[in-house]
Amino acid sequence: RDLHSFPTRRSSDLDASRLHILKRHYVPITAVHNRLNHPAVVANIIPTSERALQNLIDHHLIKEHGYRRLALVTLSTANPLKMGDTAREDWTRSARINAYKEALRLNNIALDDSCIFMVDEHSFAAGYSAFERIRQHNETLAPDEQIQAVVCTSDTLAAAIYTAARRENIQLPVTGFDNLPLAELLDITTIEQRAQKVGQLAFRHLYNAIIYQKRTGQFPPQVDEGVDMQMVVRFSCGCSQ
Numbered sequence: 001r002d003l004h005s006f007p008t009r010r011s012s013d014l015d016a017s018r019l020h021i022l023k024r025h026y027v028p029i030t031a032v033h034n035r036l037n038h039p040a041v042v043a044n045i046i047p048t049s050e051r052a053l054q055n056l057i058d059h060h061l062i063k064e065h066g067y068r069r070l071a072l073v074t075l076s077t078a079n080p081l082k083m084g085d086t087a088r089e090d091w092t093r094s095a096r097i098n099a100y101k102e103a104l105r106l107n108n109i110a111l112d113d114s115c116i117f118m119v120d121e122h123s124f125a126a127g128y129s130a131f132e133r134i135r136q137h138n139e140t141l142a143p144d145e146q147i148q149a150v151v152c153t154s155d156t157l158a159a160a161i162y163t164a165a166r167r168e169n170i171q172l173p174v175t176g177f178d179n180l181p182l183a184e185l186l187d188i189t190t191i192e193q194r195a196q197k198v199g200q201l202a203f204r205h206l207y208n209a210i211i212y213q214k215r216t217g218q219f220p221p222q223v224d225e226g227v228d229m230q231m232v233v234r235f236s237c238g239c240s241q
Contacts, residue, residue, distance in 0.1 A: 027040065028040060028041075028042045028206060028209035028210060028213060028219055028220075029041045029042065029206075030042060030043045030044075030045060030202040030203075030205045030206045030209075031043070031044045031045065032044075032045045032198060032202055035224065037222075039219055040219060041222055042205055042206070042208075042209040042219055042220050042222060042223070043201075043202070043205035043206075043209070043222065043223050043224070043225060044222070044223075044224045044225070045198055045201050045202045045205070045225055045227065046224055046225065046226050046227070050092075050095035050096055050098060050099040051099070051228075051229070052191045052228070052229035052230070052231060053096055053099040053100070053103075053151070053153075053177065053191060054099040054100075054102055054103045055231065056151075056175060056189075056191060056231050057070065057099070057100060057103035057104075057151055058103040058106055058107065060189075060231065060233065060237065061149055061151070061173075061175070061237065062103065062107045062109070063107075065149070065173070065237065065238055067148040067149040067173070067238075068107070068109055068148065069115070069145065069146065069147050069148045069149075070100075070104070070109075070115065070147070070148065070149050070150070070151055071115045071116070071117060071134055071147045071149070071150045071151065072097065072100045072115065072116045072117065072150075072151050072152075072153075073117045073119060073127070073130045073134075073150060073151070073152045073153065073157050073161065074093065074096055074097055074100075074116070074117075074118065074119070074152070074153040075093050075118070075119060075120070075121070075122065075153060076093075076118035076119065076120060077093050077094055077097070077118075093153075096153050096177075097116070100116075100151060114137065115137075115147060117130045117133055117134065119157065122153075122154040122156045122157055123156060123157075123160075124156060124159070124160040125160075126157060126160070127152070127156060127157040127158070127159065127160020127161050127164070128160050128161075128164050130157065130160075130161060131160065131161045131164040131165060132164075134147055134150065134161070134172075135168075135170070147172075148173070149172070149173040149174070149175070149237065149238070150172060150173070150174045150175070151175050152174060152175060152176050152177065153177050154176060154177050154178055155176035155177060155178045155179065155180040155182050155183040155188060155190055156176075156180070156182070157176070158174045158175060158176030158177075158183070158188050158190070158236065159176065159182050159183070159186050159188060161174050162174040162186060162188060162236050163186070173236060173237045173238040174188065174189075174236045174237070175188070175189045175190060175236065175237050176188045176189070176190040176191075176236075177190055177191045177193075178190060178191070178192075178193055179191065179192040179193065179232050183232075183234070184234075186236065187234040187235040187236055188234055188236040189231075189232065189233050189234045189235070189236050189237035189239070190231075190232050190234070191229050191230070191231060191232070192229060192230040192231075192232050193229055194227055194228075194229060194230065197227055198227050201225055201227065205223070205225070208220070
């Protein structure tokens, strides 16, 4: 098949059989949002989401707002995605959990595993369920020990928790991740993943790989390229309107 008919793919869309088929046909691949080690993968485009999330928690929530009892709502690492040649947990899930833990460590805040709420999917239902678990958790604690703010690894989860809290007249600052239109609509503080920049880099590496392959008959050496994410501050985190 024509090389140009194969688009850049999210790494979670590629299983072992597809990777080997593409390699047999000498089709180069750029992977986005994860690292894939495979001869056909010429570039891994890796947004530095963990660094952006760590900065959001460390500099904004903890240092600027003064929150010290922070919950994390994130996808479970117990349900791995199949990527490439092996079944392993999604790299971005672990990176974001580690970013949360590192931000706490940098501020001498003891890690409390009971404040990490795992969900099975980025959905409103999962977000509403997480809110109920957070509320029940807070009810077991003294007021000065209760969760002060919630860090979510998607805007969908953040929107559900933020909406549920407001319905119950509970002041619960929330942050999201992705900067979807939904986040702008609800004034949710979040992380912009700069999808256009990521797409441009992925295309550039794929195009260069096609040129390299035409000249040499081989895949170019694999490279990793990071893309800085941006914090978008709105009002859901407790900033004044």
